Amino acid sequence: MLGRYPGIRNAVFLLSEAAKLAFLMLLAGAGLWFTPALDAALIAARNGPL
DSSP: OGGGOHHHHHHHHHHHHHHHHHHHHHHHHHHHHHHHHHHHHHHHHHHOOO
């Protein structure tokens, strides 16, 4: 059915590619947010309760 409408197939493909890109950007953003917190937690754990 979709083969008769290449425009729809292209749109679906572009949507899936955009979703993948958005997911990767979300992952990168989460990594940028969590890395300082993880570093601080590791430093605090290494230094002990003081």
